Amino acid sequence: MKREKAIPSHVAIIMDGNGRWAKQRGKERYEGHLAGVDSVRNVVRAAVRNGVEWLTLYAFSTENWGRPIAEVEAIMQLFCKTVVGEGDELARQGVRVKIMGERTHFSPSVIEMIERIENTTSAGDKLTLVLAFNYSSRREIMLAAQSLAQRVASGEMGVEDINEEALSASLMTANIPDPDFIIRTSGECRLSNFLLWQASYAEFYFPETLWPDFDEEAFDRALEVYAERDRRYGLVTED
Numbered sequence: 001m002k003r004e005k006a007i008p009s010h011v012a013i014i015m016d017g018n019g020r021w022a023k024q025r026g027k028e029r030y031e032g033h034l035a036g037v038d039s040v041r042n043v044v045r046a047a048v049r050n051g052v053e054w055l056t057l058y059a060f061s062t063e064n065w066g067r068p069i070a071e072v073e074a075i076m077q078l079f080c081k082t083v084v085g086e087g088d089e090l091a092r093q094g095v096r097v098k099i100m101g102e103r104t105h106f107s108p109s110v111i112e113m114i115e116r117i118e119n120t121t122s123a124g125d126k127l128t129l130v131l132a133f134n135y136s137s138r139r140e141i142m143l144a145a146q147s148l149a150q151r152v153a154s155g156e157m158g159v160e161d162i163n164e165e166a167l168s169a170s171l172m173t174a175n176i177p178d179p180d181f182i183i184r185t186s187g188e189c190r191l192s193n194f195l196l197w198q199a200s201y202a203e204f205y206f207p208e209t210l211w212p213d214f215d216e217e218a219f220d221r222a223l224e225v226y227a228e229r230d231r232r233y234g235l236v237t238e239d
């Protein structure tokens, strides 16, 4: 009997290579990010078409604040404009949007925009699109440790209640399943502070393609790569 192709329930992507894509064309870095938004649209469409249930995109890391101010502002504006402009189309496709990251740095208007898109798309039942924005995994784990310590100190829980489940539930990804498949485009092979705890049993894929060139076909090819993987979770498989 032919085995059904394994589709990852949760795909997480580090969208890398926008700057190099722009440089290769003699353009400003901003134009690379602008072209990267088209890839976001294409990948969301391909994820829905393939029956992927969760798609997490690393859009802005906490470390990205250290980039030149003009680039930071350009990414912020692009992110807000895209998120606001695409709300209806995403809702039409059955996509629910969640923004994951610390909201403390954001202006009231950005926070309002985040809440608006989360509300407009809340009924989406095909794909949950998690946009990691002002996210850093070490900080997420540190904040979870602080919150557990506070709960122990207040007597709400005991030290012995701190287990993997409690820690997972204290992360920003509480209620989000761990990623099955992590893709980083542009040939770089590192995690860069992305989903460090959650990636424990994920499969990894590092295509050379720069993010603005990562289209629906590239996403389909990535799923073919995933389907060939043998996931063992530390166990052994029968031949």
Ligand code: FPP
Residues within 6 Å of the ligand: 015, 016, 017, 018, 019, 020, 021, 033, 034, 036, 037, 040, 057, 058, 059, 060, 064, 075, 078, 079, 082, 083, 131
């Ligand atoms: C990495 O490429 C890309 C980013 C840091 C920004 C990604 C942001 C977007 C695609 C725009 C908004 C996103 C959404 C979800 C609407 P890089 O600049 O590090 O590339 P390089 O390594 O070639 O310099």
